[in-house]
Amino acid sequence: MGPRTGSTELLQQLNLKEYEATALAHLLSAGRTTAPDISEATGIPQARVYGVLDSLADYGFIKVIPGRPKQYQPKSPAEILERAKENRRQRYEDYCTEVEDLREAFIEEFGPLYERADEDVTPTAELFHVVDVGTPSETETRQLYRNATDEVFVITNSFAYFDDVEPAVNGALENGVDVSILFLDPRTLPQEKAAVQADVVDRLEAEFPAIDYRFSEERLPWRGTFVDPSMAYDSGKAIFLVEETDVPDHRRQAAITENGSFVAGMLRYFDLIWEYESLEARPSS
Structure with a gap:
């Protein structure tokens, strides 16, 4: 009996072609077997089945066991996903x-x-353009980390979106970029957001010791990310949104600017808060 249609469709979500998904679904249910057996069980033409299995091996989804005839064994579902x-x-x-x-x-x-x-x-030049908050703004933020050459500055409540930008953050650090984060004082956050912030800070301490961070003592009027500011006003890019506590993020837009003067102003603001109105240690409740 061939593989179930649902199984094949699920595997096709890994960008497999129909025959590839069909062969892999059969292997996952039948275990180690030969190309002729797969062809007979699935209806994949014998003229095609070897090419299909070679593709699955190239993807790393199956093992090829030498012999006469060759046998094919699937990797575990978890290994296939990885x-x-x-x-x-x-x-x-x-x-x-x-x-x-x-x-x-x-x-x-x-x-x-x-x-x-x-x-x-x-x-x-246009001073700003806008994108929706959510996937579009997170995509733009990841791009900032990837394009940064010297410095990244972040102002955030709890950095709840850290999972979505973590690979880009890690890439920036590996490229020698300095990352500084200004969190909002957790005592000013709702309990749920304060808990998220605590988890993120714990991860930064354990996994990203190169990142500097502090906690603002006051509420901040905006949050966002900016990179590579210059006091010569000739570089830098930022994405940010102003605080509107009554408007949910999914109904908001974030502003993006490449105006060097504006980004330099953001750095001056960041430095003032960092130096005079923030705490190094996590405030206790």
């Missing part, structure tokens, strides 16, 4: 490498055209 994530990660890293290899020629070709068109169309 390998699927690693495959996607590797494809992303390969794509990033390809884009970086393209950078010099791309900038040389299109940079002058863009600058000339921008000069012709508008004499002043």
